[in-house]
Amino acid sequence: MTQPPHDEPTARSQEELREQVEHTRHELGDTVQALADRADVKTRAREKAVAVRDHAGAKAHAWSGQARAKAAHVAHTVEEKLPEPVKQKGAAAAQGAKDKAAQAEQVWQDKAAQAEQVWQDKAPQQVRDHRAALLAGAGAVLVACLLIRRRGNR
DSSP: OOOOOOOSOOOHHHHHHHHHHHHHHHHHHHHHHHHHHHHHHHHHHHHHHHHHHHHHHHHHHHHHHHHHHHHHHHHHHHHHSSOOOHHHHHHHHHHHHHHHHHHHHHHHHHHHHHHHHHHHHHHHHHHHHHHHHHHHHHHHHHHHHHHHHHHHOO
């Protein structure tokens, strides 16, 4: 232990010795940290899982891009080979579907507006008519909650 290592020259002064000690201390700290990182299985497993997930996501993204490109190519090829009357019928059917969807949306919006108006007209009156029952129900719920909480503390 008192002999210097064979691969390192001995220090000629105290300052060189301090520098060598500091350098060795840093190397030792780095080595200990590397060993600690290797021993941390949980973190290494988490890092590996993240890497695998990222790799799988990248592959899925690439495959989806290829699938979209192939689908677009097939659709373009089919569109080129369709006879003109079939294209016209398809366009007419698509326009009819759009028109029906717009009509259905308008009917839905009208019905929703009517339901909202009925609620705004009737709800306040119903609350006033049944105020006592609503207050009694709220009180009963409050008492039940307090009893349950009190029994839970015992």
